[in-house]
Amino acid sequence: MRDIFLFTSKPMDFAECEKVINASIRHVVSEPDINRFRSTSKNHWYFTIENGNIYDEVTEEDYTDNPGYIRELDDWAAKIPVKDPYINRLESYRSIDVKRLVAALVTIYPDLYVNVDDDNWYGTAQEYIDTEFDY
Protein backbone atom coordinates (compact mmCIF):
# COMPACT_ATOMS: atom_id res chain seq x y z
CA MET A 1 0.00 0.00 0.00
CA ARG A 2 1.13 3.54 -0.64
CA ASP A 3 1.71 5.82 2.33
CA ILE A 4 -0.09 9.13 1.88
CA PHE A 5 0.25 11.86 4.47
CA LEU A 6 -2.49 14.45 4.95
CA PHE A 7 -1.53 17.79 6.53
CA THR A 8 -4.01 20.14 8.17
CA SER A 9 -3.65 23.28 10.26
CA LYS A 10 -6.00 21.96 12.95
CA PRO A 11 -6.32 18.45 14.41
CA MET A 12 -8.79 16.14 12.71
CA ASP A 13 -11.81 15.18 14.76
CA PHE A 14 -12.93 11.57 14.45
CA ALA A 15 -16.65 12.33 14.71
CA GLU A 16 -16.55 15.07 12.08
CA CYS A 17 -14.57 12.87 9.71
CA GLU A 18 -16.96 9.99 10.30
CA LYS A 19 -19.92 12.16 9.32
CA VAL A 20 -18.48 13.31 5.98
CA ILE A 21 -16.90 9.96 5.10
CA ASN A 22 -20.07 7.97 5.76
CA ALA A 23 -22.10 10.50 3.77
CA SER A 24 -20.01 10.19 0.62
CA ILE A 25 -18.20 6.85 0.63
CA ARG A 26 -19.69 3.37 0.68
CA HIS A 27 -18.39 0.25 2.41
CA VAL A 28 -16.56 2.07 5.21
CA VAL A 29 -16.11 0.86 8.76
CA SER A 30 -15.20 3.19 11.63
CA GLU A 31 -12.90 1.85 14.33
CA PRO A 32 -13.04 4.54 17.04
CA ASP A 33 -10.96 2.52 19.51
CA ILE A 34 -7.93 2.84 17.21
CA ASN A 35 -9.01 6.10 15.49
CA ARG A 36 -9.17 4.48 12.10
CA PHE A 37 -11.44 4.12 9.09
CA ARG A 38 -11.08 1.24 6.70
CA SER A 39 -12.75 -0.08 3.62
CA THR A 40 -14.76 -3.29 3.73
CA SER A 41 -14.82 -3.75 -0.04
CA LYS A 42 -12.17 -5.72 -1.98
CA ASN A 43 -10.34 -2.42 -2.61
CA HIS A 44 -8.66 -1.99 0.75
CA TRP A 45 -7.60 1.28 2.27
CA TYR A 46 -6.93 2.56 5.78
CA PHE A 47 -7.21 6.10 7.10
CA THR A 48 -5.70 6.55 10.58
CA ILE A 49 -6.19 9.74 12.54
CA GLU A 50 -2.91 10.29 14.37
CA ASN A 51 -2.77 14.11 14.55
CA GLY A 52 0.99 13.85 14.85
CA ASN A 53 3.54 16.50 14.02
CA ILE A 54 6.63 16.34 11.86
CA TYR A 55 9.02 16.14 14.81
CA ASP A 56 7.15 13.75 17.10
CA GLU A 57 9.44 10.79 16.33
CA VAL A 58 12.55 12.78 17.19
CA THR A 59 14.37 11.72 20.35
CA GLU A 60 16.95 13.66 22.36
CA GLU A 61 19.67 11.38 21.02
CA ASP A 62 18.86 12.41 17.45
CA TYR A 63 19.99 15.99 18.16
CA THR A 64 23.47 14.75 19.06
CA ASP A 65 23.83 11.46 17.16
CA ASN A 66 21.77 12.11 14.05
CA PRO A 67 21.58 15.86 13.24
CA GLY A 68 21.10 15.00 9.57
CA TYR A 69 17.73 13.51 10.50
CA ILE A 70 16.62 16.82 12.02
CA ARG A 71 17.74 18.65 8.88
CA GLU A 72 15.79 16.17 6.77
CA LEU A 73 12.65 16.83 8.80
CA ASP A 74 13.23 20.58 8.45
CA ASP A 75 13.43 20.12 4.67
CA TRP A 76 10.22 18.11 4.73
CA ALA A 77 8.46 20.78 6.81
CA ALA A 78 9.64 23.45 4.36
CA LYS A 79 7.82 21.66 1.52
CA ILE A 80 4.50 21.84 3.37
CA PRO A 81 2.82 25.27 3.09
CA VAL A 82 0.70 24.55 6.21
CA LYS A 83 2.24 26.08 9.34
CA ASP A 84 2.76 23.63 12.27
CA PRO A 85 0.76 20.94 10.45
CA TYR A 86 -1.05 18.00 11.98
CA ILE A 87 -0.21 14.80 10.09
CA ASN A 88 -2.57 11.94 9.44
CA ARG A 89 -1.88 8.79 7.47
CA LEU A 90 -3.75 7.21 4.61
CA GLU A 91 -2.76 3.85 3.11
CA SER A 92 -4.25 2.79 -0.16
CA TYR A 93 -3.64 0.79 -3.32
CA ARG A 94 -5.64 3.07 -5.63
CA SER A 95 -5.62 6.81 -6.23
CA ILE A 96 -9.38 6.83 -6.82
CA ASP A 97 -10.02 5.76 -3.23
CA VAL A 98 -7.69 8.50 -2.00
CA LYS A 99 -9.45 11.04 -4.20
CA ARG A 100 -12.84 10.13 -2.75
CA LEU A 101 -11.54 10.45 0.80
CA VAL A 102 -9.71 13.69 0.11
CA ALA A 103 -12.80 15.13 -1.59
CA ALA A 104 -14.85 14.26 1.51
CA LEU A 105 -12.29 15.62 4.02
CA VAL A 106 -11.59 18.86 2.18
CA THR A 107 -15.17 19.98 2.90
CA ILE A 108 -14.29 20.29 6.61
CA TYR A 109 -10.53 20.90 6.29
CA PRO A 110 -10.17 23.24 3.30
CA ASP A 111 -6.41 23.71 3.77
CA LEU A 112 -5.76 19.96 3.44
CA TYR A 113 -2.33 19.26 1.88
CA VAL A 114 -1.30 15.90 0.47
CA ASN A 115 2.08 14.17 0.27
CA VAL A 116 2.43 10.79 -1.47
CA ASP A 117 5.61 9.37 0.03
CA ASP A 118 6.16 6.66 -2.60
CA ASP A 119 6.05 9.09 -5.52
CA ASN A 120 7.47 12.14 -3.67
CA TRP A 121 4.36 14.03 -4.75
CA TYR A 122 3.22 17.19 -2.95
CA GLY A 123 0.10 19.24 -3.60
CA THR A 124 -3.18 20.58 -2.34
CA ALA A 125 -6.25 18.39 -2.08
CA GLN A 126 -7.71 19.82 -5.29
CA GLU A 127 -4.45 19.26 -7.15
CA TYR A 128 -4.47 15.62 -6.06
CA ILE A 129 -8.07 15.21 -7.23
CA ASP A 130 -7.24 16.78 -10.60
CA THR A 131 -4.05 14.76 -11.23
CA GLU A 132 -4.09 11.45 -13.08
CA PHE A 133 -2.00 8.78 -11.38
CA ASP A 134 -0.97 5.39 -12.69
CA TYR A 135 -2.17 3.53 -9.62
Next chain:
Amino acid sequence: MATKIGAGGHRQNYDPRTGRYAKTTFPGLVKLPPTRKEKAQRREELRRLELFNRAKKSRDKYVFEVYLAIENELPGEVCLVNDFRFDTTINNVRELDIVTKKCIIEIKGGTGSRNTHQLLAQKRFAEMKKKQHVLFAPEISYRNEGRYKKHGIEIKRDIKTLIQFIKENKQ
Protein backbone atom coordinates in the same frame (compact mmCIF):
# COMPACT_ATOMS: atom_id res chain seq x y z
CA MET B 1 -8.51 -56.28 -24.37
CA ALA B 2 -11.34 -56.21 -21.83
CA THR B 3 -13.78 -53.35 -22.33
CA LYS B 4 -16.93 -52.14 -20.69
CA ILE B 5 -19.45 -49.32 -21.01
CA GLY B 6 -18.78 -46.74 -18.29
CA ALA B 7 -21.28 -44.64 -16.33
CA GLY B 8 -21.11 -41.88 -18.97
CA GLY B 9 -22.07 -44.28 -21.70
CA HIS B 10 -18.59 -44.40 -23.29
CA ARG B 11 -16.63 -47.52 -23.97
CA GLN B 12 -13.73 -47.96 -21.57
CA ASN B 13 -10.64 -50.14 -21.96
CA TYR B 14 -8.91 -52.03 -19.18
CA ASP B 15 -5.36 -50.87 -18.38
CA PRO B 16 -3.37 -53.57 -16.55
CA ARG B 17 -0.77 -51.02 -15.33
CA THR B 18 -3.21 -49.23 -13.09
CA GLY B 19 -5.83 -51.95 -12.84
CA ARG B 20 -8.53 -49.50 -13.92
CA TYR B 21 -10.88 -48.94 -16.84
CA ALA B 22 -10.27 -45.68 -18.72
CA LYS B 23 -11.84 -44.04 -21.75
CA THR B 24 -9.81 -44.23 -24.96
CA THR B 25 -9.50 -40.76 -26.57
CA PHE B 26 -7.34 -41.71 -29.54
CA PRO B 27 -6.85 -45.10 -31.17
CA GLY B 28 -4.20 -46.94 -29.18
CA LEU B 29 -3.93 -44.16 -26.56
CA VAL B 30 -5.56 -44.60 -23.18
CA LYS B 31 -6.32 -41.42 -21.22
CA LEU B 32 -5.40 -42.09 -17.65
CA PRO B 33 -6.79 -40.13 -14.72
CA PRO B 34 -4.15 -37.94 -12.99
CA THR B 35 -2.14 -39.51 -10.20
CA ARG B 36 -1.75 -37.89 -6.79
CA LYS B 37 1.63 -36.47 -7.73
CA GLU B 38 0.26 -34.94 -10.93
CA LYS B 39 -2.63 -33.39 -9.02
CA ALA B 40 -0.21 -31.92 -6.46
CA GLN B 41 1.95 -30.51 -9.26
CA ARG B 42 -1.10 -28.96 -10.90
CA ARG B 43 -2.20 -27.39 -7.59
CA GLU B 44 1.26 -25.92 -7.11
CA GLU B 45 1.25 -24.53 -10.68
CA LEU B 46 -2.12 -22.88 -10.08
CA ARG B 47 -0.97 -21.46 -6.73
CA ARG B 48 2.12 -19.90 -8.31
CA LEU B 49 0.10 -18.59 -11.25
CA GLU B 50 -2.29 -16.89 -8.84
CA LEU B 51 0.61 -15.29 -6.97
CA PHE B 52 2.11 -14.13 -10.27
CA ASN B 53 -1.19 -12.51 -11.24
CA ARG B 54 -1.55 -10.80 -7.87
CA ALA B 55 1.99 -9.44 -8.07
CA LYS B 56 1.51 -8.27 -11.67
CA LYS B 57 -1.76 -6.50 -10.86
CA SER B 58 -0.29 -4.86 -7.77
CA ARG B 59 -0.18 -1.08 -8.00
CA ASP B 60 2.51 -0.76 -5.36
CA LYS B 61 6.03 0.10 -6.36
CA TYR B 62 8.57 -2.73 -6.50
CA VAL B 63 6.17 -5.55 -5.53
CA PHE B 64 6.22 -7.23 -8.95
CA GLU B 65 9.98 -6.75 -9.33
CA VAL B 66 10.71 -8.28 -5.95
CA TYR B 67 8.30 -11.15 -6.57
CA LEU B 68 9.92 -11.97 -9.91
CA ALA B 69 13.40 -11.79 -8.43
CA ILE B 70 12.51 -14.17 -5.59
CA GLU B 71 10.71 -16.60 -7.91
CA ASN B 72 13.65 -16.56 -10.28
CA GLU B 73 16.17 -17.45 -7.60
CA LEU B 74 13.98 -19.53 -5.30
CA PRO B 75 11.02 -20.98 -7.19
CA GLY B 76 8.04 -21.76 -5.01
CA GLU B 77 9.40 -19.83 -2.03
CA VAL B 78 6.74 -17.11 -2.08
CA CYS B 79 3.56 -17.91 -0.13
CA LEU B 80 1.59 -14.65 -0.24
CA VAL B 81 1.54 -11.46 -2.28
CA ASN B 82 -0.48 -8.36 -1.25
CA ASP B 83 -2.71 -10.32 1.02
CA PHE B 84 -4.36 -9.87 4.39
CA ARG B 85 -4.04 -11.93 7.54
CA PHE B 86 -5.58 -11.56 10.99
CA ASP B 87 -3.14 -10.23 13.55
CA THR B 88 -4.05 -11.15 17.13
CA THR B 89 -1.58 -8.61 18.53
CA ILE B 90 -3.71 -5.76 17.17
CA ASN B 91 -6.94 -7.78 16.96
CA ASN B 92 -7.37 -6.68 13.38
CA VAL B 93 -6.44 -7.54 9.82
CA ARG B 94 -2.91 -6.80 8.66
CA GLU B 95 -1.76 -6.22 5.09
CA LEU B 96 1.31 -8.16 4.00
CA ASP B 97 3.31 -7.30 0.90
CA ILE B 98 5.27 -10.48 0.26
CA VAL B 99 5.51 -13.52 2.53
CA THR B 100 7.94 -16.34 1.87
CA LYS B 101 8.29 -19.57 3.81
CA LYS B 102 10.56 -17.96 6.40
CA CYS B 103 10.31 -14.19 5.84
CA ILE B 104 7.76 -11.39 5.85
CA ILE B 105 8.89 -8.67 3.46
CA GLU B 106 7.48 -5.16 3.78
CA ILE B 107 8.05 -3.06 0.66
CA LYS B 108 8.19 0.73 0.88
CA GLY B 109 8.59 2.81 -2.25
CA GLY B 110 9.28 6.21 -0.70
CA THR B 111 11.56 7.78 1.88
CA GLY B 112 9.98 5.63 4.58
CA SER B 113 9.08 8.45 6.94
CA ARG B 114 6.99 7.97 10.09
CA ASN B 115 6.83 4.20 9.91
CA THR B 116 8.47 3.23 13.20
CA HIS B 117 5.30 2.07 14.95
CA GLN B 118 4.01 0.26 11.90
CA LEU B 119 7.29 -1.57 11.30
CA LEU B 120 7.67 -2.55 14.95
CA ALA B 121 4.11 -3.92 14.93
CA GLN B 122 4.88 -5.90 11.78
CA LYS B 123 8.06 -7.23 13.37
CA ARG B 124 6.06 -8.41 16.39
CA PHE B 125 3.61 -10.12 14.04
CA ALA B 126 6.47 -11.80 12.17
CA GLU B 127 8.01 -13.02 15.43
CA MET B 128 4.65 -14.43 16.46
CA LYS B 129 4.54 -16.34 13.16
CA LYS B 130 8.19 -17.45 13.67
CA LYS B 131 9.36 -15.62 10.55
CA GLN B 132 12.01 -13.00 9.92
CA HIS B 133 10.79 -9.48 9.21
CA VAL B 134 12.63 -7.41 6.60
CA LEU B 135 11.93 -4.02 5.08
CA PHE B 136 12.78 -3.60 1.40
CA ALA B 137 13.03 0.13 0.69
CA PRO B 138 15.38 1.12 -2.13
CA GLU B 139 14.52 4.82 -1.83
CA ILE B 140 14.58 5.06 1.96
CA SER B 141 16.51 8.03 3.26
CA TYR B 142 19.73 7.23 5.10
CA ARG B 143 18.47 9.04 8.18
CA ASN B 144 15.30 6.94 8.35
CA GLU B 145 17.33 3.82 7.68
CA GLY B 146 19.59 4.58 10.63
CA ARG B 147 16.63 5.20 12.92
CA TYR B 148 14.84 1.99 11.99
CA LYS B 149 18.03 -0.04 12.36
CA LYS B 150 18.37 1.30 15.90
CA HIS B 151 14.97 -0.26 16.62
CA GLY B 152 16.22 -3.60 15.32
CA ILE B 153 14.44 -3.52 11.96
CA GLU B 154 16.25 -5.34 9.17
CA ILE B 155 16.46 -3.14 6.06
CA LYS B 156 17.58 -4.01 2.54
CA ARG B 157 18.08 -1.41 -0.16
CA ASP B 158 18.61 -3.65 -3.17
CA ILE B 159 17.20 -6.90 -4.45
CA LYS B 160 20.50 -8.84 -4.38
CA THR B 161 21.00 -8.35 -0.63
CA LEU B 162 17.32 -9.13 -0.06
CA ILE B 163 17.59 -12.44 -1.93
CA GLN B 164 20.76 -13.22 0.01
CA PHE B 165 18.90 -12.55 3.27
CA ILE B 166 16.05 -14.84 2.21
CA LYS B 167 18.51 -17.60 1.26
CA GLU B 168 20.21 -17.33 4.65
CA ASN B 169 16.83 -17.69 6.35
CA LYS B 170 15.48 -20.33 3.97
CA GLN B 171 13.68 -23.24 5.56
